[in-house]
Amino acid sequence: MTPRQRRYMGALTVSTFLAMGAALTAGWLALAFGAGSAVLLARLAWRRVRTCWREGI
Numbered sequence: 001m002t003p004r005q006r007r008y009m010g011a012l013t014v015s016t017f018l019a020m021g022a023a024l025t026a027g028w029l030a031l032a033f034g035a036g037s038a039v040l041l042a043r044l045a046w047r048r049v050r051t052c053w054r055e056g057i
Contacts, residue, residue: 001009
């Protein structure tokens, strides 16, 4: 393998790892945001249901 090919392969490997890391980070952030939103909506809905049930509506 020539030095140019080795350098090219190194750059390709580094960029691949960076792309994978960015995709994984974005995926985990989206998952955490989605789960947090679901929990928040469930808590708000449960509070609303409890209030309505207590007032007899």
